[in-house]
Amino acid sequence: MLEELKKTLEEAPIVKKGNYNYFIHPVTDGIPAVKPELLREIADTLTQKINFENIDKIVAIEAMGIHLATALSLKTNIPFVVIRKRHYGLPNEHQVHKKTGYGESILYINDLNKNDNILLIDDVVSTGGTLIAVINALIDMGVTVDTAVAVIEKGKGKKIVEDEIGMSILTLIKLDVVNGHVVIESVND
Ligand SMILES: O=P(O)(O)OC[C@H]1O[C@H](OP(=O)(O)OP(=O)(O)O)[C@H](O)[C@@H]1O
Numbered sequence: 001m002l003e004e005l006k007k008t009l010e011e012a013p014i015v016k017k018g019n020y021n022y023f024i025h026p027v028t029d030g031i032p033a034v035k036p037e038l039l040r041e042i043a044d045t046l047t048q049k050i051n052f053e054n055i056d057k058i059v060a061i062e063a064m065g066i067h068l069a070t071a072l073s074l075k076t077n078i079p080f081v082v083i084r085k086r087h088y089g090l091p092n093e094h095q096v097h098k099k100t101g102y103g104e105s106i107l108y109i110n111d112l113n114k115n116d117n118i119l120l121i122d123d124v125v126s127t128g129g130t131l132i133a134v135i136n137a138l139i140d141m142g143v144t145v146d147t148a149v150a151v152i153e154k155g156k157g158k159k160i161v162e163d164e165i166g167m168s169i170l171t172l173i174k175l176d177v178v179n180g181h182v183v184i185e186s187v188n189d
């Protein structure tokens, strides 16, 4: 399993965002097109590794957690909610400031309540800025993050989040960008 993920990552072009080496990939950008077999192998691998029994909601981080949450929701029948970049001003909306290696933005959490038991999913963890900010905000709200997933682990991101938050992050593939190319370091299939 995960052959398509590995192959497409090895072919991913790199562009510079300032000093940041940004890989462009179907899972992280929707470019090139997401082949159904790629999404399927990711969803199949995740459903084998995760115990969904007590999960109330799947929580996706906009934008590139959404297709992953959709695939998991269809497999598990668990609803998903999106942490959006848009402010709605609804009661009980929570605001999170997040930073990546190339930018920063505000995210808005809605429709999550104290004691909800959730699976959080995003496409990639790189500097860890996004997951640290979002998980801390969810914990402050009294939400239980049962499982946190970033399909792709780039550089030291997973360890940074784990050291900071004290919970493990499930990733399926670890890579780095070396001399302008993606190098796969390990696969968790
Ligand atoms: O570990 P980090 O350094 O925080 O990087 C990971 C985050 O960066 C990307 O989000 P981005 O803000 O680019 O938004 P997008 O999902 O809309 O592409 C990606 O989807 C992750 O959420």
Ligand code: HPA
Pocket (backbone or CB within 6 Å): 021, 022, 023, 024, 025, 028, 029, 100, 101, 124, 126, 154
């Ligand atoms: O290098 C990257 N590529 C795609 N998405 C990302 N999000 C953080 N880093 C990256």
